Amino acid sequence: MKDNRFKIAPSILSADFARLGAEVEDVIKAGADWIHFDVMDNHYVPNLTFGPMVCKAIRPWTKAPIDVHLMVEPVDSLIEPFAKAGADYITFHPEASRHVDRTLSLIRENGCKAGLVLNPATSLDWLTYEMDKIDMVLLMSVNPGFGGQSFIPETLHKLQECRWILDQYEKKTGKKILLEVDGGVKIDNIAEIAAAGAEVFVAGSAVFSGKNYEGYKKIINNFRKELDGV
Numbered sequence: 001m002k003d004n005r006f007k008i009a010p011s012i013l014s015a016d017f018a019r020l021g022a023e024v025e026d027v028i029k030a031g032a033d034w035i036h037f038d039v040m041d042n043h044y045v046p047n048l049t050f051g052p053m054v055c056k057a058i059r060p061w062t063k064a065p066i067d068v069h070l071m072v073e074p075v076d077s078l079i080e081p082f083a084k085a086g087a088d089y090i091t092f093h094p095e096a097s098r099h100v101d102r103t104l105s106l107i108r109e110n111g112c113k114a115g116l117v118l119n120p121a122t123s124l125d126w127l128t129y130e131m132d133k134i135d136m137v138l139l140m141s142v143n144p145g146f147g148g149q150s151f152i153p154e155t156l157h158k159l160q161e162c163r164w165i166l167d168q169y170e171k172k173t174g175k176k177i178l179l180e181v182d183g184g185v186k187i188d189n190i191a192e193i194a195a196a197g198a199e200v201f202v203a204g205s206a207v208f209s210g211k212n213y214e215g216y217k218k219i220i221n222n223f224r225k226e227l228d229g230v
């Protein structure tokens with residue numbers, strides 16, 4: 001049984017790029033909730049992946065939300081192209097945008113949900129004046145740029161702090177902001193990460209190590225079993 005509290009979002013950074021559409025279809029059929037789409041520009045991060053054209057190409061393969069994580073600088077010129085390509089969530093790193101408030105507004109005006117991404121060393125203070133324009137906070141538990149890195153343990157404390165901030169805000173305003181975590185999420189730490197307050201789990205190498213639909217299903221089921229105990 002799917003627990004609606006928790007969303008599993010496989011990062012297609014670790015998928016087989018030669019058959020991306022089928023990979024997207026397979027992980028969602030295997031029980032994942034969202035598709036996490038890592039955009040890297042070889043400028044903000046030292047790696048290069050894909051852009052709006054690839055997002056548009058995978059869009060017909062699933063109805064599941066596509067969660068676009070922009071690791072790019074500058075940010076604003078990519079918002080409309082990604083919205084048109086079918087993105088549901090667009091998140092970006094605040095230090096990569098000259099005008100964070102404007103970028104958040106732009107995402108919302110383009111009909112997408114907006115989020116800020118905070119690197120391991122980036123302060124939660126970035127959230128303070130922007131909570132009303134944020135639908136999701138993504139805490140990086142690795143330094144951005146590559147899949148397959150190890151979870152940075154200090155992130156657990158940051159997750160707890162962020163959970164507290166989001167809960168206080170929800171109590172005051174009634175507005176729910178999702179808390180997503182990205183990097184090094186595995187079967188042996190997902191329960192601890194959930195207990196610290198995360199609700200959306202990006203997992204790239206862990207899920208795609210399953211190699212095919214059956215393998216993905218097994219791994220996602222194991223994630224769910226871990227989450228059921230939280």
Ligand SMILES: O=C(CO)[C@@H](O)[C@H](O)COP(=O)(O)O
Pocket residue numbers: 011013014036038069142143144145146147148149182183184185202203204205206
């Ligand atoms: O954004 C990133 C890396 O910058 C992540 O989405 C990783 O791609 C997650 O990969 P794993 O750590 O799960 O392999």
